[in-house]
Amino acid sequence: MSAEKQSGKRLRQPIVVVLGHVDHGKTTLLDRIRGTTVTAKEPGLITQHVGASLVPASVIEKLAEPLKKIIPFKLIIPGLLFIDTPGHEVFTNLRRRGGSVADFAILVVDINEGFQQQTYESIEILRQRKVPFIVAANKIDKIPGWKPHPNEPFLVSYQKQAPRVQEELERRLWDNVVAKLYEQGFQADRFDRVKDFTRTVAVVPVSAKTGEGIPELLAVLAGLTQRYLQHRLRFAEGPAKGVILEIREQPGMGTAADVIIYDGVLRRGDIIVTGGLNGPVITRVRALLMPKPLQEIRVAKRELEPVEEVYAAAGVRIVAPGLEEAVAGAPILVAQDEEEAKKLATHVMKEIESLRIKTDKEGVVVKADTLGSLEALVETLRRRGIPIRYADVGPVAKRDVIEAVASKEINKFYAVILAFNVKTLPEAEEEARKHGIKIFTNNVIYRLLEDFEKWYKEQIEAEKRKELEQLIRPGKIRIIPGYVFRRSNPAIVGVEVLGGIIKPGYPLMREDGKRIGTIMQIQDRGKTVQEARAGMAVAISIKGHVLVGRHIDEGDVLYTDIPERHAILWLTKYKNELSDDEMMVLKEILKIKRKQNPAFAITL
Incomplete structure (x- = not known):
């Protein structure tokens, strides 16, 4: 033996x-x-x-x-x-x-x-x-x-x-x-x-x-x-140590905790100490439940029966008063007496506090079912450079939506709630609808993040498209001799696009920097088009106080009149969105602007 x-x-x-x-x-x-x-x-x-x-x-x-x-x-x-x-x-x-x-x-x-x-x-x-x-x-x-x-x-x-x-x-x-x-x-x-x-x-x-x-x-x-483990193989002896996997209702007995005991021995009647979001939980084991001996392999249908003690390592369901306050992921320790229980409570709460998340002013709101999954989710978000405004365990509540609304004022793309394996309370759903706060839910961490990142990219892309649509692009045109269809009110002329792009609504200027009106409409072979690019020959109508023969002439070269703010955005944020010929035209426009106004400070 x-x-x-x-x-x-x-x-x-x-x-x-x-x-x-x-x-x-x-x-x-x-x-x-x-x-x-x-x-x-x-x-x-x-x-x-x-x-x-x-x-x-x-x-x-x-x-x-x-x-x-x-x-x-x-x-x-x-x-x-x-x-x-x-x-x-x-x-x-x-x-x-x-x-x-x-x-x-x-x-x-x-x-x-x-x-x-x-x-x-x-x-x-x-x-x-x-x-x-x-x-x-x-x-x-x-x-x-x-x-x-x-x-x-x-x-x-x-x-x-x-x-x-x-x-x-x-x-x-x-x-x-x-x-x-x-x-x-x-x-x-x-x-x-x-x-x-x-x-x-x-x-x-x-x-x-x-x-x-x-x-x-x-x-x-x-x-x-x-x-x-040869140096760490231990006998199962002494007070038990474990960790809570899940808090659940045990029919007829109240709240129970599913626990993995990784060290020591746990007995019915032991004083146990664990942690909750509102403070330590000190209670006494009322019952220890284990499945009946295995008759078939499916766990879900198997009844549990009471046992007197459990040796590590083991999975066990603990029934005890006050466990509804406990939180999954919290340590669970056995105390010899009430005095030791108070000391262990301090230790347990320090461990839970060590999981508290340092938060940012702007960022997403994170909710998870357990401390462990919250920690994993936050670690993954940090690695991906996603800031976190607020993180906690439990269902999505009204307070979480209010945090997301506050984040929206700083950065609307982070005004979301990432909910891992938790429900959303009805008042939170109502508040989220009212303020347009998106709640992402999933029970797989990487899928939850995948859904958010996909949405985030789509929002950024949509915002970018919207902003780009509002920016006046560099464009250079020449009035084709012999193609003046109307001299004024509005002037209608045939032009060839020498570089860049022109669109309806774009203001035009001469080579000396003087603005001469705005493009109303562009037609290509009798059909209205929304833009004309380098190499195209089209007819354009120009609204404003412009008269062909006085303000502009056949053969004149005109440019899109780009405002300073647009020019700054093209050169900083959206430089890669310009084609080579657009960049060449932009250089010419900036040269004209500086000649006309030395205070125009933008340079390439």
Whole structure:
């Protein structure tokens, strides 16, 4: 019997999270891992937790039996605790001061599609939290010509494939996964070629759909977590420490918290301390609820039953008075007595305060369901250079709309609310309609930002088009001799456009800078047109006190009369919007303006 069993102590199982881009197979992979463990062992012996699934060491060893020659290992950990909800939104809640509650991560990448936006975001979070990871290169069954061998180890299935299929897998593995990891600063290789797992990221080709490669994935994961954590492997003893995943109603019992316990032991009747937006929450555990022994794999329908104690690592639902004040993402700690509870309350609130967002005068309003997702959203916005006026946890309320309205006065493009995984209260919707405040909602961070950035670009582009439409562009025309159709009121003449553009409404000036009227209409071969460009010959009507023969003559060159403010905008903000010939005409116009008025200060 092992020393820890003799002493009555239990090693805690490492906590594993699954991250990756949406649609790359995170949920399917988790389902496959749970399903594989059920088929590998009597279902009643697999333990299901609240928000997590435990894959016991005995199951991993049984699955990995064919691989013992390649990956020799003996597990001393009791198993692996997989967080059931995939994605970095939940991972961000598994935070604690100085890092993450998660011990290890699986980064899922579609071997055929390669790295996508959320893949890069996941890597950034793993890097920030210093969480070691392996890569599951998923969807090998989609490689052209691949013949599936359900639930077999990858290395066995790989040997049964045609040489061209093997070559295609290697190419996609390198191009879409290994090379991309190198670009991000990580050495990486296929798991069976890795000599030093602490220096090189192991990539395991898998199919979550067929189960191929799952034995290697679990074996490498278990071996690596054990190796990485050998100095940190702890017995589950002492007061519990955890983090709240979600606050929910427990029918007949009141408000409950779904919690991941990452250290120690939690017992019914313990004093617990956690944090709320309005201050610390000190309460006593009324009930601890865990799922009944696993009969089938779906968590949602399983009833929960009371237990007396829970050992780390574990997912558990805690029922206690006052938890409706608590906030997801907050730490949860066990206190020995009321005095210690007060000290821990100060510590907990300091941690929550450390997540408070430093805000800007102008910027977007951010609302999220938990402290962790709020932090992740704010970090991503900061990286993209988007300022934040106000950020908080909870539904979108009237106050948030008022903040957005205040932001609108400074910069209308940031007068929006980004709502991640939260509802909008009716009075907030009404206020937003009244003031024209747009509310973006989504339960995937990158999609929420994608929607906002797309809208933002469209607004900027529309504003730019609007402003450009109002600016008078450089234009140069010559009155064609013999084509005076009307001498005045309005004068109608044939012109050739020597450079730039002319439009109705544009004022005209002579080469000496004297204004002679405004273009009323442009006709090309009898049809009215909205503009004429260099090289075109058209008829124009000029309104104003202009008489052909007195103010202008056949053969005269005329220019568009650009106001100083327009000229400044052309030379600063919109220089790239001018064609080469427009820029040449603008130079000539500025020369005329300076000659006419030395105070006209603009120079090229």
